[in-house]
Amino acid sequence: MKTWNNKAWFMVLPVLALVAFSAVIPLMTVVNYSVQDTFGNNVFFWAGTEWFEEVLASDRFWAAMGRNLAFSAIILAIEVPLGIFIALNMPRRGWGVPVCLVFMALPLLIPFNVVGTIWQVFGRIDIGLLGRGLYALGLDYNYVNDPIDAWVTIILMDVWHWTSLVVLLCYAGLVSIPDAYYQAAKIDGASRWAVFRYIQLPKMHRVLLIAILLRFMDSFMIYTEPFVLTGGGPGNTTTFLSIDLVKLAIGEFNLGEAAAMSIIYFLIILLMSWVFYTVMTNYGTEKG
Amino acid sequence: MARIELNHIRHSYLPEPKSDADYALKRVQHTFEDGGAYALLGPSGCGKTTLLNIISGLVHASEGRLLFDGRDVTALPTEARNIAQVFQFPVVYDTMTVYDNLAFPLRNRRVPEDLVDRRVREILAMTGLEHRARRKAQGLTADEKQKISLGRGLARSDVSAILFDEPLTVIDPHMKWALRTQLKELHHRFGHTMVYVTHDQTEALTFADTVVVMFEGEIVQIGTPEELFERPRHTFVGYFIGSPGMNLLPAAIDGAAARVGGQSIALPGRPGPLAGQRIELGIRPEFVRLGRQGMPVAISKVEDIGRKKIVHAELEGQAIAAIIGEDAEVPAEPHVIFDPAHLNLYADSWRVDMEGRP
Amino acid sequence: MLELKNVTKRVGAETHIEDVSLALAHGTLNVLLGPTLSGKTTLMRLMAGLETPTSGSVWFDGADLTGVPVQRRNVAMVYQQFINYPSMTVYENIASPLRVTGADRTTIDREVRKAAELLRLTSYLDRMPLELSGGQQQRTALARAIVRNAKLVLLDEPLANLDYKLREELREELPRIFAQSGAIFVYATTEPSEALLLGGNTATLSQGRVTQFGPTIEVFRRPIDLLTARTFADPPLNTIVLRKNGASFQLDGGVDLPVPAALSGIPDGPYTIGFQPHHLSLEPATADAVPVGAKVVVTEITGSESFVHLSFADARWVMLAPGVHIFEPDERIEVFIDTRHVMVFDQAGRSVSAVARRAA
Structure with a gap:
């Protein structure tokens, strides 16, 4: 039995206050906007669920949503196997370890908008190394005009930026495996694949789920990098939910619809996180 | 099953060993005969695990050759040596069932599934894990996990040798007895060459027919x-062997007798010339007779450890231990006699032969 | 004095400790002996205040400490793993608990050197823990526990990770160290031989219950029930169920064991007879030793002694015989039970010898 010590609540009070100011109050403002309509002058009318219905019925919303899901699926499909692969091939002892770790951590230290800018310049066909290089190879590459090129660039950029996170988490899982396991596997005549399947993967599964969860949430909320790189273009081909939301709220000043949309967006992320979390914890206890 | 020859094996974990001190193993020359039960006994850091890993190929010796039945396997990797090894801490494949764990080394070698099944059932019965067969290995107790490790070591019937690296460390005393006798029975039944590494003398002595004692x-x-x-x-x-270990008393040689302080102890024979060497007389506590006759001693402590008593005493200023039976009493004026048949003489730590006895 | 009064600890539906009452005096060494998961560690955590009992109370020197957290008790703990601060020297490691209390420099120095002397660490004070052998690392941890003058020192299988010989040496020294400190020592182990070497008092544990508590040798020689006798036997206790019929315990076609005079009053019926492996011998120890024909399963030789595993009727026995004896498996041999040391238990597992003793 735990002894209840009520003093502890006083300790968390400041945090609760902070959360209230930074999250709950803005969130309530958004809720407020989402159920009202205004024609300016701070005059509001009750709109009920009208905005929500409008958002859910709009093709534009579903198109952006589709792009988001596609984007998350693609980067997970690339970053997770790639991250595992790199982690498996990193040295486990010796001078190579710190070198690899620092090298891997570098992209994670760069601010999001700088990443966008780097790739924006990198991919330009007039002065960028990548753009010029591909052009010189005779490839018709232009992320400003070609939707596929734009997607490829954004995906490349995300992979470059975030694969390290998967690598570091997997690596942490891998180094916790005692040597005896690898020795036993050798004695048992296990193949390289069997070692991965029965020793390394089981030891990585927890950190891997955390990596997937983090990468999914992050990629689903992606905003800064594509905004800096393509601004959502060409056309609307790289307009993700978050970019659309900003266009709606600031570009078109459609506050009600934007508020409804952000609440839907928020609920989706909440739901997804909950699903991941449940899967993750259940997966652990079922075998624990 | 195989005869294992270690031919001038030396090993260092350093890239460029210079002196003898840089070697974890210095000059090992030994043959493990086919079907023998061996123990490698010594304190931690004596090189016993290194030697075991050299046999299994987990470590490749810096110098020397390794032969299995006369075939040079020095350069072969572990997988190609057909060796089974059980480690100190249980190694189980968490996501597999107990059954699949035991089948793993067989399936990896493409043994037909009906043979796998028969063998695994045998091992399950042997280790008493039948009721756990379909359970995931994760979540079992340390005892059970180590039984799985042992079982995996025994699964293949055609191995050259089975190596054990302190396999009973995590096992409760009662279970230790059961598992150790089981291993011994298995050895009788199947006649595998078995090499068992341990720092526990009881385990080593009871398991093995031949014990290899290692030190530095x-x-x-x-x-x-x-x-x-x-x-x-x-x-x-x-x-290292015996508890308490052998009593060692600094002595001087006087013909066919050893002098310890003011006492003269007759030796079973006359040792050769030992001038300038450090002489010690060795007698095990089991062979020190406590009674009313012999050399006078002063008792410092009597430990009653149940089935016997350990008497700590001083003889001529030297601490000695004697073992007496559980019902025996310590006499009022205690004296000791050393059983002459069990006296050993050491010069600079190595045993000296005495004439008249091998 | 540390007192546990009817302490029970449940976690969910599982009972970890069931109705334990113990009183441990200052300056004593108390061994908790039992197999893995018998509740030794939980009991220690309850004593330390790392856990609160579900019911019952913990008293120290007449004050109720139930629910008082560990930080406010004067308790030291040593674990199976060697736990030291890796970046501090041995000196600083030993000094660390004193620094927390704000002792002055000279006191710290004096106390550290005293503890180091006691544990033979004086020449290693400037070393880092990881440069030391396992035995020295555990000595450092012990010194840290002792230096702070804790009133209660809990040792949870402190020697389990050490080499056999090192264990033997420390085991011999520990009673001396304990005697000098005056604290209450509690020492958990799974090994009966360790309890016997340490001496002091022993509480045998089985499935969360204390089955017996008393002077170690007393508990070993005169267990009050079969469970205690089994817990406190290494090699395992030999047992067989015999039927008392008038003046002897019998098994059809096998044994005929005279009933000891002290037990002549007990009713006829089935009893479990228990005896230690060294009370089975190849030669009769006394004139009235009882011969039994048994089959050899396997023989283990230690060089000075032989463990002969036998099967008799449906029982498995171990005989510990001095000297080297080699038998073939399945060989039939005659062995003798030393009747002076036989223990008799009724069908409920209670020792009838203990009952008879109490009546006498």
């Missing part, structure tokens, strides 16, 4: 449990 990277004595107990070649063996 060298083999100090190879012998039957009886030889190690009766005639330790080196004072380290005398100390």
